[in-house]
Amino acid sequence: MRELRRLAAVLCLGVLTSFAATAQILIGQTTGLTGPAAAGANENVLGAKLWFDRVNASGGIGGRRIELVTLDDRFEPARAAENALRLIMVRQVTALFLNRGTPHTEAIRPMLAQYQVPLVAPSTGAMLLHKPVDPWIFNVRAPYQREAEKLVHHLASIGMSRIGLAHVDDSFGADAAAGATRGFEHAKLKPVFVETFDRARPVFSALVQKAKAGDVQAVVFIGTAEAVSEGTQALRAAGSRAQIGTLSNNASSGFVKAMGEHASGTIVAQVFPSERALSTSMVREASELARAAGINELTPAMIEGFAGARVLVEGLRRAGPNPTRQSLRQALEGFQRVDLGGLEISYGPADHSGLDYTELSIISDGRFRR
The missing domain is CATH 3.40.50.2300 (Response regulator)
Structure with a gap:
């Protein structure tokens, strides 16, 4: 942590230009785009961008585009912490989003309270992120x-x-x-x-x-x-x-x-419905957006990213015309049976667990069969 504090001191010198007037809502992400978890991480990002691109094409949030700033941490917890600090201090992101890995989330976690930044949809089901409730972490997936x-x-x-x-x-x-x-x-x-x-x-x-x-x-x-x-x-x-x-x-x-x-x-x-369950409206919409983007087939990891993006966007919409870190947290805690498209999610001050969906699949002919 001494190294991170030194890095914070240096980065603070760079925060002389206000990003508040930007035309975008900046969302920060650190994840393992390379390294041993790269396959799932890249598919997470692809799924999230399907929804962010759809929202931006429709005018964004109050006329402001969502910009996802993604940094590669190579699936290394120390690098994840460094990336998160840069995103918070230099890019002044409104929230962190869809990071990957339990040790990596543990490395980021102290900064959330210190700088009062929400983390939405971490791609980890660690129980320590559910109990006791962390006021700045909003889980989407089951443990x-x-x-x-x-x-x-x-x-x-x-x-x-x-x-x-x-x-x-x-x-x-x-x-x-x-x-x-x-x-x-x-x-x-x-x-x-x-x-x-x-x-x-x-x-x-x-x-x-x-x-x-x-x-x-x-x-x-x-x-x-x-x-x-x-x-x-x-x-x-x-x-x-x-x-x-x-x-x-x-x-x-x-x-x-x-x-x-x-x-x-x-x-x-x-931890999400099948990527081929077109009877679920969230999956059906993701499938249509993927096809329009030239993506031949969805994967479970893409659905996770898509669902996380929907939660974040709905929180931003409810956070007021100029969403802040604090207003986003308050908006998310106000979720009561919010429909993500066939799945309902609720939060409250004493519950940041998100969905409770779990089932099993088996790989056959290169696909996940339910």
């Missing part, structure tokens, strides 16, 4: 713990009793593992093994040995798309045919591509 618990329950319900748990050794992995543990307890099972791996340099030799020795039927794999695909390849190379299940952070076409020949049959938790 990872709920996904992990549901995944274990499903595996047990289809007769699997030899299930291993592998998770990245960071706050994201520990958080999701807590949900998986509840799933095991409710199913009256114990995991065959619980194996952790390093976020920056994952090694899966011990995981493979334990999976083979325990003849596991399934592995609940909590990590980035890159880590889960590498771990799955290691298991398959060793002859294990264990069912792979993972969380919604890997609900992207990039994950399917990374898994390659091993993608088919992988179970992936989801």
